[in-house]
Amino acid sequence: MTGSDALSTSWSTDEVAVMHGLRDWSLASEELHRHLSAWMALPVTDADALGRIVWAEQSGHPLSPAELARQIGMTSGAVSVLIDRLERAGHVERHRGDADRRRVNLRPTSAARAGTADFLDAAGTEIAAAVRDTPAEELRVVRAFLDRMTSASGAANTRLRAG
Numbered sequence: 001m002t003g004s005d006a007l008s009t010s011w012s013t014d015e016v017a018v019m020h021g022l023r024d025w026s027l028a029s030e031e032l033h034r035h036l037s038a039w040m041a042l043p044v045t046d047a048d049a050l051g052r053i054v055w056a057e058q059s060g061h062p063l064s065p066a067e068l069a070r071q072i073g074m075t076s077g078a079v080s081v082l083i084d085r086l087e088r089a090g091h092v093e094r095h096r097g098d099a100d101r102r103r104v105n106l107r108p109t110s111a112a113r114a115g116t117a118d119f120l121d122a123a124g125t126e127i128a129a130a131v132r133d134t135p136a137e138e139l140r141v142v143r144a145f146l147d148r149m150t151s152a153s154g155a156a157n158t159r160l161r162a163g
Contacts, residue, residue, distance in 0.1 A: 091112040
């Protein structure tokens with residue numbers, strides 16, 4: 001559908017259902033972020049940032065402040081203020097990189113890891129089961145689809161930011 005008018009294009013029942021499903025997942029995910037915010041006693045933006053910092057560290061790729069800024073769509077100055085708040089609250093520490101001392105990595109504190117782990121124990125059971133119960137081939141198909149959707153959304157956002 002490249003270059004087509006999404007509102008005047010004829011959509012199949014499955015295509016409409018997929019778009020509704022993506023919207024529903026997005027809304028449910030946003031609500032989970034609000035619950036994490038309340039759980040951690042943080043503003044929603046700070047809780048989102050903390051979740052990203054914890055997840056990045058767990059995946060073995062800690063975030064820099066610049067990477068966090070790009071992910072959450074904030075300026076470097078605004079992210080610096082956000083990180084300062086998370087540091088003062090005892091959730092995040094800045095660490096210099098081992099190979100490149102100029103690089104700063106954001107790492108969650110043990111208290112932040114424990115708080116988010118407790119939240120996931122309370123809130124993540126059904127989500128983890130849904131992922132784990134999905135056959136590997138289906139996960140590969142879904143992952144490829146989500147990669148295409150993320151790429152398409154990223155391209156649209158880049159174009160819109162450029163004006």
